Each structure stands twice: as C-alpha cells, then as structure tokens.
Amino acid sequence: MAEVTSATVRMYRIGFGDCFLLSLGYADGPSRHVLIDFGRTRAPKNGPSTEEIATDIARVCGADPVILVATHRHKDHVSGFAGKSWEALAGLNVVFVAQPWTEQPDLPPDALGPLDAGATDDAHRVALRDMSRLAGDLREQARSFRDDLPRTLADEIEFLGDDNLGNAEAVRNLASFGERCGYLKAGDDAAFAPHLPGVTVRVLGPPTIEQWGEIRKKTDTHAEYWHLRAFSTSATRDQGGDLPPLEVRDEAIPVPLHFQWFQRRVRAAAAQEMLGILRSLDKAMNNTSLILVFQVGKHQWLFPGDAQIENWSFALSDPETRAMLERTTFYKVGHHGSLNATPSSLWKSFERRGADEGRLVTALSTLKGVHGSVQRRTEVPRRRLVDALRHESVLHRTDDGRAGLCDEIQLIGGEPG
C-alpha cells in the first residue's frame, strides 16, 4: 500500500471564506493534492487577490494529481472557481471533483419539479436551485429601501443574499469535469479511494432525504432544511414580472403625514421577513456541506465545510462515527467560527483537546466584522468558541492580522502543526 510520508495543509489567507490545500507526499510516486473550497465574500485588508492564491496553488500542485472539493455552493466556498482565479487554475491535473449530492445536475435547468414525482431528492435539488434565485430577489428588494432599514439589518440581508446567490459560472466550471465529478452523500467512503492511495476518506454528510428520515424524530419539524419546497413554492419568482393587480391610491388625495411613521415600520418588518427567509436558506445551504474525514494511520483530519447542527446531527447519531471523531488530530473550524457549526458535544469529544503532547490542531479561516453581531451574540467568529480554540488547541487563524499568502500547517513529517 502506498505510504504517505508527509502531509501539509495550506490555509490561504483568503478573507471571509475558505481555501485549504491539503498536500500529501508519498514515498513512491508524485504528491497528490486536495483543494478543499476556494471562495470568499470579503477580502482581507491588504490581503492577496484570489488570482494570487490560484497562482500559488498552481505552483504547489504543478502536474501532480489534484482533487477539487466544493463542500457546498456558497460564494465564500466557490467564487474562486470562476473568473480570473479559475483561469489561473487551468493547468491543474484534476482527477476528481467532489461535491454534495444536492449539486447533481440531472435536472433540466428549467425543471419546476422532480423528474419522478415521488423523488424527494430531486425535489430537494429543485428547491435549492430556486433558493438561489430567491436570495437574489430578496437582496434586490431590500436594496430598494435600504435607507429606511437599521444598518445591521440591511448589512446582513446584503451579506446573506450575496453569499446565497447561485454562482453559475463556478457551478458550470466544476461540472465541466463530467465523469470525473462525484456527487457524494453520507457513506460514500469509497469515492476518494482511487485518487488518494494510503488515505481513507470518510464522508459523514450530507445525508439524503431518505437517510435523514431514518433518524429524524417524529417531532422534529424545526429544521427549515426540510421545508425547502414550501419556500420555493412561495418564492417571489416573478410570474410574468407583474405587479399585483391592485389599484394604487389616487395621487390627487393627499397622503396623511402619519403614514410615514408606519411605512418605515412596514419596510423594516418586510426586511425582517426577508432576513428570516435568507437565514433559513443560508442554513439549508450550509447543511448541504460535505463533511470529510481524512485518515492516515493515527492521523485524522476533519473538514466539515459549513455544516450546521442539522447536518451534524445525522453524523453524530451513529455511535461508531462519534467514537471515530474523538480521535481527530486536525479540525478545520466549521463555518468560519460560528457557534452553530461546531456542536458543543463534538468539541468536547475531541480527545486531544488540551493535551500536553500531540495537542489538537485547529484552523480557522475567517474575518471579523463581516457576519453576525456581538450585541446579539451571533458574531462570526464567535468569541467564546475562539477562546476555547486558543486555550485547548494549537490554533491557526487567518484573521490575526499577519501578512502572507497562507499558513503552512505540517500534519505529517517536519514539525507538528
């Protein structure tokens, strides 16, 4: 069996987004690389451009086999797979492209429903596609009366709307690899085997609808993840682009001054409604994330994308998976350090947390002040989580103000992380 003699993770200082290049060296044969996500919604001040990052990735990879992983389609994970940065990656020797099953492009672009009426997975995919369109609609609506909204509300709608817009070019570019594409669900552990000798890759998520149904409690109707059909059904997609057929107020009738008081509040309420929808869409999209575990001997590296509690619930429902995760040696912090993406039970289970020797290594790719609010205790990265990461792990973070293209974290060979 091929022996992995070195492993390095390059965490690029991309800003609010993810770009991780896992490079594996072998005793015999070329190195192999896994590029796990490449995207951002906000660049760091004086930080590298995505072109510069792509150029470095191309330099590191050379002609070696490369696996591309897009854990989910949020802009801050896929924007680099488009535009000039994609052009800079043109020379990569891509052998496999891994995406979640929700991205499978079986459906015609204009499909309103599943190919098979009973196919809930197809319905899910249709709904996800509608969601991207809805996100764009909502963002445009909010922009039209932005001046009437509290700034934090307007900013969050802008951020979520932007992040959830479908990145059609990136989706096309990734799909262009045709048969080299794999659309994975929980349990598709064999997918990476032909491309990464000496490495076992476990796929812990996302579950399909059927898989989820197996463990879902009867009473669990909370997860908006599973109400995508309702959202797409009620989506504000224009049907003919018409305005509602109601007569407007006669301009000759003066508008009472007191209306203005209420109009501002209706706008704010409408914006809060939009934000609620966007948050649900965002969470649903995050929950489509691939959750990958790379195992090499006693080393175990966890890359969960932006998976949130619902996606994690499926993975953590299996006692064997929970036991396996306890042995994690490297953890890519989920969702840029938001609280919901690192379940407390998962964090507490890591055996190497706080260890004197062989301490857990963590990597946090994030940027402060972009998402959430300190006042509402939703800031990303969440301070309490960061405190725990600092005290109980060897933490590498991209928002520490240091210059440079990336952090190189040695996982096998050389000095430990």
Next chain:
Amino acid sequence: MQRSHEFRVVAQDPTVVDGNQQILTAVVKVPWEPLDEGPRGHRVAVIDFDATTGRLYDPWMPDPARRSPRAPSNQQIETDAAFHAQHTYAVVMRTLARFEKALGRRVEWAFDGQQLKVAPHAFRHANAFYSRDHQALLFGYFPSRERPGSWVWSCLSHDVVAHETTHAIVDGLRRRFLDRSHPDQAAFHEGYADVVALLSVFSLPLVVEQLLWKEKEWKGEEPMVDPQTQLIARSHLSVERLRHASLFGLAEQLGSEMSGGREEVLRRSASLDPQAGLEWPDEPHERGEIFAAALLNSFVAAWSGRLRRLGDRVGALHMSQVAEEASAAAETLLDIIIRALDYTPPVDLRFEDFLAALLTSDSRVRPDDSRWSYRAVIRDCFRRYRIHPPEGTTDDGTWYPATRLRLVYDHTHLESIQRSPEEVFRFLWANRQELGITDQAYAHVLSVRPSLRVGEDGFLLRETVAEYKQDVDLTAGDLHRFDVRQPDGMPDDQPLRLSGGGTLVFDEYGRLELHVYQRVFGRRQTERLQSMWSLGLIPRDLPEVSGLLSPFGVWHQRRAARDVSPKGW
C-alpha cells in the same frame, strides 16, 4: 343613532364558492364609530402600504358614494384593494369586539398605543404575522401556483386574519406568554389563536351550511343533506359524522397555499385518536395542535349535544337549523375560552392551567351548566387528550377559592385596588406569607384590570384582575438550595433567571377571591428548566444589565464638575 357598521367579508377565503361559483361572503356587524379613510378608527387603522412595491393602494373611503358595491363580483373581491381593506378591518374589529364583549372591558394592546395598524398587502411573501414592535398586523401576498395568473392574498383568508388578531389580543392580555418557558406556553399561543380563528369561521351559519351541503358521503352512507328538502336525518348527526363534516370538511376547503397550517390542525383534530397512544411533541406548532384538537372536539361534542336536545321526536332537522346550532355552540365556546384568559397565571402557562382557568371562570359566569353541559363536555374532551386539571384545584377542576386564607386588608383602599398597581402591590406585600409568595424574588405588578360579569341575580358584578410577576437570578449550582433540581448536563455556573407570578381576582368589595400562583421554586420550575434545557432554549448569558450611565447620572456629574455646556466634558 347608529349602533354598528356593516361590512361584507369573505366567509373563508376566495377559493370557497357557493353553488353559483360566487366567492362565499357574509355581512358582519362591528361596533359603530366614525371612520376615516383606511378604514381607520380608534382601535384599528388600515394603512395599505406595500413595502415590496413601495406603493400605497386605494383605500376604503367613508363616503358611501365612493365605496364598492354591496355585493361585489369575484373579480372585485380578488382585485379591489378597498374591498380587501374593509374586509380586513371588519374581521379584526369583529374579533376584537368578540373579546371585549366576553371580558366586559376594553382590551389593551401590548404596545404603547391604542391603534393597531394593519397592512393588508404589506409584502410579497407567503406570510402573515403580528408584530408587537411594529404595533401591527402585516399580511403578505404572492402569485398563486395552483391558479396561475391569480394571486393569493393572505388578508382575504378569514381565519388567517382572525388568527393574527388573536395573537395581538392575547399579547395585550398576557404579555409574558411570549417569554421562553415550558413548551406548552409557546404551543398555547398558536393553538389558542387557531381555535379562535376556526370558531370564528364556524360561528357563521352560512359557512356551516356549505360544509354540510358538501358532505356528500361518508363511510358509504347517504349524503348528509337531502337535496330536495334540505333536511338532515338524525341518523346523520352523530358526533363522528359532524366531526368529519365540519373539521375535515373545512380542512379540505382551506387553500393549501395559505392556510397557515390550520388545514393540518383541522385534519389532526378530525383524525387524531388520543386513545391510540398520544405522543407529546416538543415543537410548539405540533404541540399546539393537540391543545386545539381538544377544544375543537369539544365544539363538535357540544354541537352534537345541542342537536340531540332539539325535539327528540323529530326525525330530521333542516340544514339551516343544524348550522344555527353550530354557530350557537361556537359562540358560546368562544365566550368560555375568552373569559378563561383572565384566570390564567401570567407566566409559565400549561394546558392544564388553562383548563382550570376555563372551568373556574365559566362556573362563576354560568354556574348552571345543566342545559348544555359545556364544562362536562370540555373536561371530558381534555381528559381524552390526557390534559387534567392541575394540583391545587377542586374536584370540579376549578382553582381553590382564596376566601379560606386569612388575609390582611388594613390600609387597603377599595377604589385604589381596583385600578392601582401600587395598591395591589401593597396588598401583596402585606400578605405575602399567607399567599405563599417567596420573598427571595422581586415581585412586580404587571396590570390591574376590571372584569365585568352578570351575576346569577342579574346584577352587574365588578371583579378586578391583577397580574404580578417575580424574577430571580442565580446560577445552576444554587438551585438545590431552593428545591429546584438542576437539569442533567447543565454546568454549575450556568446563569439562570427563574420566573414565577400570579393572577389575583378581587371581588366587587376588594376581597380576594382567587390567587392563581406559579411558584418561582419547586417541581414545576424543575420541569420548566429541564424542558428548556433539553430544547436548547436557555441562553448561555443573562440579558446584560445596561452599561450606560443614566441621563441623571450624566447631568449630576456635569453639575459637580461645573460643566454647563450641552456636550460632554
């Protein structure tokens, strides 16, 4: 002198039509008042602003010459903004008037103001909600998927408007019911609003007639209504068949595009068999459906009981008569469940508390229930759903009277205790030990309101209903000192805010009749904490104490420093 306005409203929603394919409408009366354009009155102001398009729509005008015709066409109903506005106003006002009639007083809103604003076309989304912060009911609209080219206006769904209005009213009566607490409390708000909305629909005989007429067949039996005579044979008036016709029938009619989940409430109420091993879900909507099922089945049982007593020798009843009895049963049950609110505790409401409140209030207003046995019917239905009166109630399921307590009324003034929170607090303070109120927590009187009812002798009796709340902050590790068990897995340093409180009912002489008290400590608090902890509803931190210096502190500092400039140091 005019006593009422008449408005034409959509009876259910625009998908429900009569035999001539006309959208089913009804004329309703609301208390008269001078109205401005909108309509805008002293309690409700309709301002038809659409945030999505930025437009103001054509308002309803008080000038009769400018109003829509009395019997609008389907087209007008669907597209006339002024019709939508007056329909929405009428349903809101009708619901409000219903509550005020049952309670015998004006109902305050939960916000600082007297006019509830209503936007019938607030935004282009499939949602409708009440917002305390915005002092408003906001109704969305969206293109219909089931009827391409048409639109779904949530403001035209009679039950949606009544549901949201009920949230606003209950919030005004019991502001603390929106606090995080035991799952029953969140479920109650939704379940109760669903029941009020649905009973409001059933209280229109026209609607019930439609449901009966459309009940063509059930379990292989003949259609319910004879098409020639419009009579219904007694054999078709079993509880089961009435339940199917009314609850399931209405569920079928509620449009799936905008039923707000009430379609599911009705289906579950029609089909849920409590004897088959009922699971109590934690999710508020599902939990609320069980509560709603108990009440809606009480309605059907009461309706059936009324029909049974209508001339046993008569082999059949006219459809209109059956519908009238449904309307009467719905109206009475509405009165009963509305009055019950005054007798609920102000915090940590459980379904069993509402049952006790209902039985207590109804036994005081209608001591003689022998004619229709509403209380027995309700109690039986709740029992089947495993909801029983709580500890601290009599064999009748009513709260124990407070008259057995030895209370001190020295220095308490009758006139003052009927309106003043400070006077009520003085009474509480003087009697805290006898009332069993802990002095480990601060108490705060939330409201003092009159409640009028007609006594058995026909005289008007005035009660005073006051709510108070108690809060105490501590950490989880201290719970054991106060007879509260720490939830499994909760760290000792978890900060907690425990709440309790009570409802006091004083008679016309200012004597305490009832004290409905939720203890700050004890078994129920243990249950509340455990359920909130397991559902992840306990925040890691308590709400922060304001770090801002009060304006008075700022001014005094400046004076001390002899700084008289309007800006800082």
